[in-house]
Every structure is written in structure tokens, then in C-alpha cells.
Amino acid sequence: MTVHPWLPNSPENIKKEMLEKIGVGSVDELYRDIPRSVILGRELKVGLGRPLSEVEVKRIVQEKLSRNRIYVNPPPFMGGGVCYHHVPSTVKWIITRGGFLTAYTPYQAEIAQGLLQALFEYQSLIADLVELEVVNASMYDGSTAVAEAFLMASRVTRKNKILVPSTMNPQHLEVARTWTYGKKITIEKVGFNEKTGFMDLADLEDKLRDRKTAAVYVEYPSYLGFIDENIKKIGELAHSYDSLFIIGFEPISLGILEPPGKLGADIAIAEGQPLGLGLNYGGPYLGVFAVRWDRKLVRQMPGRLIGLTEDSEGNRAFTMILQTREQHIRREHATSNITTNEALMAIAAAVYLSLLGRKGIRSLAEHIALKAAYTASKLSEIPGVRAPALSSKHFKEFTVSFSIGYRDLYRYLKSKGILGGYYVGDKYPWLGECALFCVTEAHSLSDIKLLVDTIKEYIEKKVDKP
Amino acid sequence: MTVHPWLPNSPENIKKEMLEKIGVGSVDELYRDIPRSVILGRELKVGLGRPLSEVEVKRIVQEKLSRNRIYVNPPPFMGGGVCYHHVPSTVKWIITRGGFLTAYTPYQAEIAQGLLQALFEYQSLIADLVELEVVNASMYDGSTAVAEAFLMASRVTRKNKILVPSTMNPQHLEVARTWTYGKKITIEKVGFNEKTGFMDLADLEDKLRDRKTAAVYVEYPSYLGFIDENIKKIGELAHSYDSLFIIGFEPISLGILEPPGKLGADIAIAEGQPLGLGLNYGGPYLGVFAVRWDRKLVRQMPGRLIGLTEDSEGNRAFTMILQTREQHIRREHATSNITTNEALMAIAAAVYLSLLGRKGIRSLAEHIALKAAYTASKLSEIPGVRAPALSSKHFKEFTVSFSIGYRDLYRYLKSKGILGGYYVGDKYPWLGECALFCVTEAHSLSDIKLLVDTIKEYIEKKVDKP
Amino acid sequence: MSKWRQSRWNEPLIYELGREGRIGYLVPELEEEIKNNVKLSEVLPEDLLRSSAPELPEVSEVEVLRHYTRLAETSYGVDHGPVPLGSCTMKYNPRIAEELVLDERLVMLHPLQDDEDVQGLLEILYELEKWLAEITGMDRCSLQPPAGAAGELVGALMIRKYHELRGEDRDEMLIPDNAHGTNPASAAMAGFKVVRLLTDERGNLDLEALKAVVGDKTAGIMLTNPNTLGLFEEHIMEIADIVHGVGGLLYYDGANLNGILGIVRPGDMGFDIVHLNLHKTFGTPHGGGGPGAGPVCAKGELVDLLPRPLIEYDGRKYYLDYRCDRCIGRIRAFNGNIIPLVKAYIYILSLGPQGLREVAEQSVLNTNYFISLMKDVEGYDLPYDPSRPRKHEVVYSAKPLTRDYGVTAEDVAKNLLDHGLYAPTIYFPLIVEEALMIEFTDTETKENIEYYARVLKEIAEQAKENPSKLREAPVNTSVKRVNAVKANHPKYVTPTYRVLRLRREGRIKVL
């Protein structure tokens, strides 16, 4: 092995000095306690079989990336739990500063005040967005935040049934089932109205009556994009049967929608990706997790918390708090096994929310709501298209149902450089040929026109010569 | 005008407070001393006529950039004074740190030690590369460094003729003529050997004999890529007629070639682009400027110098030195008008040279020399191709002359995704249909094969059916 | 006293910056056509409109940029100097990886795009999976878990499901006393009872104790090898035999792989399931606490249990395979923490087999060089057979200093900070009193290791002379010793600015 730039002690002369001081003849001797029988004794078959220079690595990786296809002009219209948003340059700038990027978890508070403060601010900004008092420093993503919320609800209430909407994000549901499998928690779907998508309150109450429900979960807006207007009532019902109420929200929508804290939520969780993160083909994202100011809840919270305090001279300082909930102290009795989380993404979200501020988040939310609604209405003008497919109100994602097969249309759109909605007809058969579309601040009016015209053109062609 | 993110005091409420404190009713009043007759009185016609969001700006700029064509696979083979080199990621990382990127010239030394030290290290690393003791903190680019060297030589010697090679970089020559025009300096070309490209020593001596020559300038390697093996003799001749000797070098080649300091140079200059800078369609680049440890020379040097000193407690510290040469102090008697230079690019070069170190620069230089020679030899195997077109030795750029018209071949190469050499047949007619090719560490063997095979294929086709 | 000192900005909270009316981000102006055709009141449910704006600060772009720049520069990372946190493998994060992942052809990929749109990326992930399987000696890997602990949960659930599918009822997970806290926590999340195993004085697992607890309730064992003492478990093959012998499975916590990369493989030691921490061993940055990536690899029939989707190749195209007959399900939404995965790919690609092995050797060399420097330094014990070579890390005990001068491991840590050095992991593993767990990794310079040893020696000397001074540290950091008691006191505990505000207004109770 030649000297490597990442391995400062790899030159032979340095190695030799070190081995001499240690008092061994070779590095092999430092492995002497490993049973010979398990020693590999050959080179690994990895990479291209030899160390590569930056020049070579860059070429290889960029060649591969060139075989990906991205949609820039227009940006993706695909929804399905995550949408394309513009990431402000300032956000990217900040999360590539070495003090944040290359730091560990701030175990040594005094030398990590900047990191701690940034995470404290993340917690604070989310707290004010959701109007709940306690926010942890992040979960892995929205789906695991849901799962941890279910586990937490079960711990708090010592019950193990969770009621969820029938229209719930199917991936989140799968993840929640995986995570709760060991704890024998059952997740049950509540009936719903096929026209609006709203939860069936009567069925909910039926299912609550055995008082075995740890929590009722509602998405706000839902996976299918609609806003369940009974959300407050659902929370009241949950509480009246001693269940917790968990809201899974979309963060930007809270610029204009009533926050979970005002809707009675005990726990609120979210996928934080809209707050300044790239699409990243699925990750890293950000699991947002907030609870009410209630000792019982806070003690059962998963994840890391940063708190404000003082140093020995009374200056403001920050440190990790309530660690007795965490695995490194409580081990098998911890509230979760999480340690590494998505801290850097939380900082990105803090920067994003700081940039927007109270006015920005509102105008962004308005912008998106109006643009999405406009797009839906334009799509609906096309014969054979209904958007949204549900009669209720929507925020940024919405269902579009077609009288023709969607998959061919989707392929046609791609051939025109447009990434259309995500097909959900298989999972929600009563919606027919249906897809989840998404419109955000990244889409211009002409992007929307292009989408609408292309769909129209295709459908007209189809109808002409079927 | 609405509130803008870059203008913190643009909200009306803040403006109002400020105007009140100032005691005026409106900002207009602060312009009251401007004659009405010159006030514009209308909006400027710039941009799209209104402020744009990041979302919009990014789309517009990226759309335009998508109408540029870059050559990645293989990288450009085009020479002509500048070649494509790999820029290490670490270099880009460092020059995007705020402390370097957004600082001004370090007028306040105590709060800018990091910047000063980085520039001092740039000066030092170059000094050791060229083996001359004094290096300034940068000139604009190689061409203006040449021009400033000529002006300096004229000041030092109080003479105003400069002798240059006939094969000199034509752009540099043009620039030198522009810059010296006001000082009535004449630039004369010395005869040369058409086979080797070497300077004609007899003609040189003839031209020196009047003792009016301020300096003799040699490129090393030359614009046409060859290395003038008489370089030492040229320097000796210059000195024997009381002229200065100026070498324009290629920095990476000094990993393997004897440095200007050893060749008798009084001044050495270079285009610093190979030291970790992008091609950037021509800039920013880096003008390297070094002189011998000689009071007369140092006093007449253009540009900024950083020096090592101490603070009031005897700790090592850095500051700008010998400022009495500079415009802000000496005004019309300054050695140059330069103030803003290419500091950030100098830091990039410092990082680059630090990464390479004494071994890295040598192996990089070897690598390039061998790869370029290999490419030339392979090209020469093609009937009707001569590479290099000159019989002398070369480093990374070399001439290739063709028995067929080059322009069509160039277009053919482009159609195959290859950026071929830069046509110089018009400027150096005795070389026939000739172009400047460049091979660096960024080119792999298969890139070279592709180039050679594509040229061969084209020429064979041409010869078959002319 | 060291001349080093950290910057101090006394930076206000972002809430204390800004002024009403400011913004830091311009939302694109809504086009007239849209404004004229849709009204907010028709678009959203009226009684769910937010009644009061969220209490976010109003800050301009320049203020935001400066604020977080100052904070970043008051946070110590690997970019600043050694961060020898044991168990964390805080190595240098190569910039080439950081640069290449900024590519829009990665960042702009929607996770639900068709496979045909992401062939290049899938190829990267497919190759990465193959390499990780080769490195661990396993058959297949799931790249989905976002961190080590999530990988452990996956492993524990796989073990649970494995026994269930065989109709066996096994609810005990064996975990050594020196294990990382995530092991028992993960086992418990998967519904297991945790059975604690002891460490013998050589630093190995106590085999007799193990034999005494295994049985038909044993679902499996979670081990890391080298263990958290930095010692290679010498009897690993016997352990494997014992656990397999009673029908249990072996889970490998890969957090400590750095010292044996390319030298021994978990699969060859008898492990059935393995997780890796790419943000430790494979050079992806820790981001102040994440994102990470914790792929899980498995052998033989256990492959069927791995979370889906897996990436497959049919000879022409790469695709995501969602089939899940026996699998434990999904561990997270979408396809994994892609950015760290690609960074790890670049890391392995860059180093190749020789480089990875050199990484292991360098990390072990560094540890043992440090031990050799500490040989004649008083004040620190090296528990568990000091004659055995350590691997990726070493654990000292500051007990002599505590006993003799009342100087604790924490005091030692804080004094290291004062020299511009990050502290070791302290008070872990739990079996070492006043533990100082030190891992320099492969990327630390000999000079910094020497400096670290020198400072530890100085601290021990100062402990004799002036122990109270040591308890005042740190003084060179941006703040002095932080008050953790107040931070956690129910009357003062302040996890958000909202709590501070409500408390000031008297609108919140003691927690």
C-alpha cells in the first residue's frame, strides 16, 4: 500500500517509528490475539481492486450520475409523501460548514455551544410552528416519527391499540407496523367517507369504546392531500376515551393552517423534508417530533433534547437534557434506542424557518395552497379528468383521477420531460385511475400550463383514435 | 418596493424610525444636493423589470447554463495557454469558507491573521517552487504579470526595450503592448529556429548590443509547448548586457524542471491557473510574480506583499509589508496601480501546493510529461500527423500538425464529444495546419486512445475518399 | 495553560435578532392569472385557518447567515482537530465525497421515480451492497436503516421473526455488560428480555457465565468485536458454537469494525446478522448527530427477513424488489439515507481493498502507539490485561486521579477541551469506572496523538499540584463549565424558546 492522503501515518518511516515505540516488529503482531482460523488472508473484493485518485473517482461517479434522469424544467409534479421544494442557497451553505458537518453529538457542551444553540433553535422554531412546547432534536424521518409516536403512546397509556385513518400514508403504516411488531401493538384502520376522505366519526367512536386505544392518529393534510375538517372532533373523541391524539402534519401548511397545539394534539409529528431539504431519492430527511408540556409525555419522549441553562459564571449556555430517557443511560428501559438522528437536517430546517420567519411561512403556505388549487381546477377542465378526486379541500398534494389508463399518460408525460403524479390507483381502488400530484412554489405558471396542456393533448389524441 | 431579504432595513417601519431620527421626511431629501437636471427620474431597464425570487433566478440561470457545452468524458484536449486540470475538492472547500471568501484586503492585521497567514504561505510555497525569495500576493493573471514584469524591468533598468520570443503567447504579447503603451516601451521579437522553436542566440546578442534592453523574456515551457534548452544561456546573455532576465514558467512543470531561480531569472511570472483553479472560461485566474532577493528589485515590485512579524507580546504575527511601493501611499509614484488582486485564487494555489507537497508536485509533473509525450507519439503514428510539430522537448502542451485541414477535423472531433486542440496555424504559418493540444492528469489512457483513434478514423476516411 | 481559545460571540438567540417586517427568503410572486382565479377562502377550510401567525422571528438573509456562521464556528468538529470519542470513530471526512453528493442528479431525484430514471444511482447502491456484504462476509444487505440503532432494531426484529417462523418462542437476548446502550434498547424495542453477560478480567466475555444463561429461551446474542474495550474477543468461535448450539443467532454490532476491516469478517466469525455504521467506519460525516446510515447484512435464509425493498439486477437493469414473503417489513419510508450511502460508496471506491486494510492497520497502530506513550504516565489505569494489544480504541480509567485527588473523568475531559482538543467518550463502557474511551481512528496524525498524551500527562501532574484548578475547567471554550443540574431541574428545564417565553409570562407550570 502506498501512502494515502487520508492516512497521515501511512508513510513507512512514520509507521516504523510508531512500531518501534510500541515495541513490535509489525502491525500484524497487534492482531496476534485474533484466532488464525478467522483471519481473512486475502484481499477484499471491493472497489476497483486498488486505491483510486480523486480524478478517477470523480469520473466514475459522475458517469453513473449521468445515467440518472432529473426533471428540472419543469420540476417534478410527483407527490406521494414528498414534494420538490426549492432549497435556499443559504441553507446549503450553512450545513456545509465544518463546525456543523463534522461535529459529533455535542457530548462536550462547552466546546459545542454553537451546535447546541442551533439545535435548540430548531426545537424552538418547530415548537412555535406547531404550538407545542417540547420538540426533540429529530427522528430519522416522518415514518419513524409516526412509529415512535405510536410506541410512546402505548407506553404512556399502557394500552396497545392505535387507530389510524384508512387513507394513511401506506409507507408510514408499513413502517409503524414493523416498529411496533415487537411490542405487539395493533394498528387498526377507522372507516372513512369515500367522497371526502374524512374519518368516519361514528366508526371511530365504536372503535374507541373498549378504551383500549392508546392513540388516534390523523394526518393533516392527509396522504391523499385532503384536509379532514373534523380533526378537532377526532381529537376530542380520542381524549374522551383516554386515548392520546397524534397529528401528523405537513410543516409548511402550518403557515396558514391551525397548528396541532390548537387542535388538541398530544403528540405532533412530521416529515420535515419540506423545510429546506433536497429530495435525495428518499433521504436523509427529518423526523419532526413534538409533545405537549406535560411531565408524563415529556418523560416518555424518544430522542435527544437540548436545553437552555447557564455556565458556572451565569452566562447563557446550552446542553443536552433529560438524558435519563435515553439508551446510553437507561439501556433496555430507554424510551427509544435512537442516538444518531438527523441533526444536520434539523439545522437545515432551523435555517429555513429563520429565513422565512412568520410572514414568509405564511405567504409560502398561501402561495402553495393557491397554486395547487389553481392547477387542480385547470386539470379538472379537461374532459375525463377530476382534480382533486375527492371533494374536500387540499393543500399542496392532490389526487387526480382519469377516465383513461394513467400509466400510459405518465409515460407520455415523461417523454415530454414532465414527471407526473405518483400512481395510487392500486392502493385506493375506489379512486379509479388516480395519481398524487404536487404543486409547490417551485412551479411557475408556465410549468402548470405545460402540464395541463400536455395532459389535454394526450387525452384528446386518445379520444380521437382510441 | 417590497421588503428584500438582502436589505435588512427595507421594511417601512424600520425606515420610518431611521428617517425620523435623521430628521427628514423621506429618503429623497437625502438626495437633495443632486442637481435635478441629472436625476434619472425613471426606472432602470435591467433584469426582468422586477425583483425575482431565488426560485426564479435559479431557473433562469440554469436554463442559460444548459446552453453551454462542456467536455467531461473525455475532458478538453485544448491547450492555448490554459489546460484542464483536476481541482481537488479540498481546494474548493477552503475557498468557500466565509472567512476567506467574504473578507476584504487585510487592512486590520490583528483580526485577519488567518487570511494573512494563508497569503504568506502562498508567497512562501511559490518562492520555494521557483527558488526566488520574494513573491507578491498575486497579480490578475499570467498576462498582466508579464506586462507588470516588463514595466518593472523598465523602471529598474531605466531602459525601455523588451526582447521576447517570436513564438510568445500572442495574447500575452497583446496585453503587454497595451499595458506598456503609455510608458512608450517597445517590445521586440527575437529570431528563432523554425525546427526547434528555440530563440536565435546570435540574433538575441545582436539586439542586446545597444544596451537599451530592459529585459529579455523567455517562456518556459513556451506557448507552443517546447522547452528552450538554451534558457540558461539566454539569461547569461541578458545579464551580460545589463538587462534583466524574466522567465514565464508553467508552475506544475517546476515539479520536474529546474526552477527559474536556478536559471538566473531576476523576475519569474506565471499563469497560476494550473494550481487548483477551474477553467472558468478565462477567469478568475492567478498572476504569479516572484523576484530575487535584491533591494533594487523588491523596491520596484508591483502588488501586495505579506510579511511575518510579531505582535506586541512577541507572538508570531503577519501583516502587509513594504506598502510604500503601493498606490494608496505613493499614488502616482507607485510601482503599480493594482490593489484588488486575486487573493482567493492565491489561497487556492496555496492549498493545492500544500496538498501536493514536494513529492506530489514531482509525480504530477512526471505524470503529465510522460502522458503528453505518449499521446504525441501515438498521434505521430497516424499518417499525415506530426506531434509535436517541433523537434524539441515538451511538457504538457504540444503542437500537432496535420496534412489535412484542421478545422474540419476539429468539428468532427466535437461531433464525437471531443474538444480538440486550439488552432494556431494562422498565427504560426510555418507550422502549417497546426493546433495546440494539451494532456494532463485528468486524461486517462482510454481518453487518449479515443482521441487518437478518432483522429485516425477521420484521416483514413478523408484519404479514402478525399 | 494552553494558548488555544475558542471564539466567543455571545450570539443571541435567533428570536432575539431581526425586526418586525424583515424576511430572509423571497417567496415567488404569485402570478396574476392565479391570484385572479383562486381565493384562499375557497381553497382551505375556513375554520382551520391559523388564527395567529406562528411566533417565528423576522430576520433578513444576512442576519441568518451570520448567526449560523458564528454558531458553526463555535462548534468543534473533526475539521478543527482530533475528536477521539471512543466508539464513535470520528475520522476525517474526505471532501471528494462531500463535493460529489451536491450533484443535482442526486439531490433532485424523487424517491418514487421509476427505476429506469435512476439506473446510475441504483448501480452505485447495488455495488455498495455487494461491497458491504464482502466486507462483512455476509450474503446480502439492506441499505435502508438510517443509523446503527435502527440497524440493531432491524436485526433484533429479524431474530424475533426467525424464531417465530420456526414456531419457537424465544424471548431472551444476551448482551454483554460492556455493550453500547443501543443494544439493550434495541432488543427491548423488539420485545426481548435482556440477559446481561459478564466480562472476564482479560476483557473477554465470561464463557462460563454465558454457558450458564443460554438455553431454549435464548433468541440470540448481540456482540461487538472488537468489544467496547477495544479488545478482540478471543473466544468468538466458542461463543458462536455455544449460541448456535442452543438455537440462538449471533448479531454483530458493527460500530467497532474500523480496526479489523479487511482482516477478519463478522461472517467468518460466525455472526448471522450485522449492521454497519457508515458514518463511523466509512467516513461519512456525523453532522453534529446525524444523518447516518446503518445497513444490515445477513446470511443464508436470514436474507429473506431483511427489510424490503432490496436492489436487484436482472442482467440489464437495476430495480427495487419489494417482494416480502418473510421479510420483517419496512424500517423506514422510501429508500434509505441515500446521501451518506453514496459518500460511503465513494469512500470504499477511493480506498480499494488495500486502502481499507490500511485503514484498519492505521487505526490499530494509532491506538497502540498512544498506549505506548501513556505507559509511564501516572494517574490513569488501563484495566483488563494491559498486555493485550487494543484494536480501534482503548479505555483508560481515571480512577487513580479520582481516588487520590478528587479529579474525575469529567474533569479530565474538560481540561482536554482547554487545550483545543475534543474529549474522549467518558463513563462508558459502564464496567470501567471513570472511563476515558479513546479512539483516534486511522486519520489522526502521530503528532496529535503525542500531544494528546502529553496533555493527559500534564493534567495528571496538575492533579497532584492543584486539583481544584482542574475542576474549574474549561476556561478557554466559549462558555465555562455548563450547569447540567439547572438544565434538568423541573423548575428551570427549558427545551424551547416557547417554554422560556411562556414561563416568563407565567403561563406554564413546573414540569
Place this chain on the structure above:
Amino acid sequence: MSKWRQSRWNEPLIYELGREGRIGYLVPELEEEIKNNVKLSEVLPEDLLRSSAPELPEVSEVEVLRHYTRLAETSYGVDHGPVPLGSCTMKYNPRIAEELVLDERLVMLHPLQDDEDVQGLLEILYELEKWLAEITGMDRCSLQPPAGAAGELVGALMIRKYHELRGEDRDEMLIPDNAHGTNPASAAMAGFKVVRLLTDERGNLDLEALKAVVGDKTAGIMLTNPNTLGLFEEHIMEIADIVHGVGGLLYYDGANLNGILGIVRPGDMGFDIVHLNLHKTFGTPHGGGGPGAGPVCAKGELVDLLPRPLIEYDGRKYYLDYRCDRCIGRIRAFNGNIIPLVKAYIYILSLGPQGLREVAEQSVLNTNYFISLMKDVEGYDLPYDPSRPRKHEVVYSAKPLTRDYGVTAEDVAKNLLDHGLYAPTIYFPLIVEEALMIEFTDTETKENIEYYARVLKEIAEQAKENPSKLREAPVNTSVKRVNAVKANHPKYVTPTYRVLRLRREGRIKVL
């Protein structure tokens, strides 16, 4: 005393880091095929092979990264706080521009690629040129000059050539006493004699003195307006008439354009040639001293004299036009400092006409707000008619402090540093004794302006009480007051490490 302090790393020189054998960059391995077919001895001239390797340090990537990271974090930029250096227009550098210029479709363009390969970029540059011409009220611009001073040289050479082409022999350039040093230096480089003009007590050019010196030797006048006192030259039209009247040209130094963007244009004031500093007015970062960009714009027949190439559009395609019948030639190689040019394009595109005007108004508002805060602060004089509103900047004199307490402008500057603030430009313009030249620009917050004024007041108060304390500043920066005398002493002057080394070895003389 401010609690702020800068970080201190006592960072060694890069030469003092590293060890023999280390490298920070892997040169690709040369392919066997090449190694086997070419030999170095045949490739390069034997007697020009380097006889001893350059004495560069040998440092690993991680060491290099940490070293320069630490240095960057010990350097104060706009990203850290206010940098109100008068005349320098140190405004916030928008990150959107920094992000977009990293694009390989820009960075990888070879400057000699055909026009057809760079249509997108040429369009950007073409539009930028149009906008700059509109902003200055001129006809065409050359984007090539890499900085303001280079632009001045271009302008001066154009003036020279203009007269020569008309067969006139004019060798005097008129320059006010408050002009920036680059103006006389540039005029001198272009071969002119510099004639100094005086400033009257209102801060305007002394018209009588001007009239006294103009004549048939007058080639032109170089002016900046607002001038370096921040005052708008009220008699600009008269000046233009006088100079034009004798056949001279008017050159506009655009460094001070920030306060009048979109409000008055140099072209409308009678100027013939203008340079702009994009790294001042148009938000491109200064990089610790560059790169900048200093486009030069001209009117009417002077357009022919602009350096070539210019960017043209034939209705279908953009192209570089190299024709140069009367032009002064080339001012630099290739096509200009493209990256800053593109950043400036993004800046103007983002702000639009309303934004640019707001920039001007904000910068003037900030200056005059600061003046209003300084009204009752003793110790600082506001020379040249304090009743006149300033534009982009204001110049105070610390003369009262110097006179009464021996506290100089430099002392004031150093004490500002101690509060985490960058100092003003000091001792310029030369016509103000103990000058403090302060320019907050459009991007400074009201709060920081207030803080700055407060600190200045504190300093003045301390000057009364304890002036010697002030002369000890700075103490909160990474080093204390730097010894400039030693730095410049012929025996000690050390511009490179090479000099230090040779001096230690006794191999170098006093300079």
C-alpha cells in the same frame, strides 16, 4: 470590555506541519502502457531536470484541511459581522450567486471554446453588459478588466489614445486631492502627468482651482461622484462643461456608485468613460483581496477604443468580436473574470430596477442614520459641511481625540476590533486628518449601526479616562497589536518562509 473574542489556534505555518513521506493528493497512477513506452529521460531535456526537489511541506489531506479551516476561522469577513470599510462597499454577498457559479457548465468551459459552445454564457454576459450600460448611462462596456484599477488603466489608455488619434498631445490628467490612490497611479501608468485638484470647504471640487489648471494639455479628469467624502459633487455639470470645454474627457471612478444606483447615472452627469467595481456595488465577494471585476463603459465614439473582444449578437447567435481598428488592444488574456461577472448578473437579475434603487436608498439611509446617531458623540469631527447629507459613506476625523488624548484613528480602529467589529478605512482620504471612513452599505442592520455608534462613543469616553488603555488594543483578537516597524525593517523583513529559512542559515543579506 466586550465579551467578544476571536478564536486563537496559534496555528503553525504549513511548513511546520506534516512529516516526510506524507501527501495530501493522490496523483492518478500512470497506466502500464504509458510507463512501458515513454521514459522521462527521453521526454525532457536532461540538463534542465530539477536538481533538488522544491522545499514544499509534506502534509496529509486532513492536516491541510484543518490548517486552512483554522486560518479561515481566524479571518473576519462580512459573514461574521459589519465590515464598514469606507470606499470598499463591503456588502453581503448573496448565497444564491455563490451557489450557482459552482456549476460545471461554467467552471469547465475552456476560454478558447467556440462561441457555439458557450451561447448560454455569452447571453448572460451580453445582458450584463446591456444592464451595466443602462445603469451607467453609457453605450457599451468591456467586461474584461479584472478590477477597478485595471478599469482605470483602460480608461486612462483610452483617453491617451483618443487624443493621439486626434493628433493632439495632451499629457495632463486632473485628479482631485481626495481621489483614491489608484487614480493617480493608473494615470501615471498610462503615461500622464498628474495634476492635483483641491477640495473646497463644502467638500466639492474647487472650481476656481480647476479653471486655473485646465488647458490644452488637459487630457481629462478622473472623478468619483459621490466623492470619497461621501458627498455628491454639486457642480458636476459645470465641471463637465469646463473639462469638455478645453477638449478633455471625463473619467468616472465607479467605486462609489452604490448610493446613487438608479438615481443618477454617470453618463447623464457628463462622463465619457466609467468603470464599475462589481465586487463592491454588485455584491460579489472580495475574497480577501480579489478576484474582482472592473468593467469599463464608454459613450459614443469612445466605444471604438474599448478593449476587445466585445460580445455581439447577430439576431441568432452571440459571438466575440475581436475587431480592433481603434481599440487600445487587450487588457488581459481571455475573456474577463467570468465568475464574478456571472455573480453580478445574478445580483442584478435578482434585485431588478426597484431593488437596485432600494440598494442605493438603503445605503444612503444607513449612512445618514449613523451620522444622526453620532451627532452628540464627542471626539469625532465631521469635516466638510456637516449639514450636507452624505451618500454611500461618511468620513469622520478622530483629530479631537488625537489632539486631546493622543488617541489616533488607528487606536480607534483597534478598539473597534475588540468589540467584534471591523474597523473603518483609516487615514483616507488624505485631506482628512485622522480619517475614519465609514460605509455600512445597504446590507447592514440598523441594530449593528447603532452598536457601532455606541462603541465609538464608549471609545471616546475611555479616551478621556484612560487613553493608554486604548493604545493597548486590540486584546480580543487572535494576536495583539502587530509590530509593523519590525515587519518592514530591512534586517527582519520576511516576505516568505524561504527568506526566514535562508536567514536562519545565514545565507541571505539585509534587504
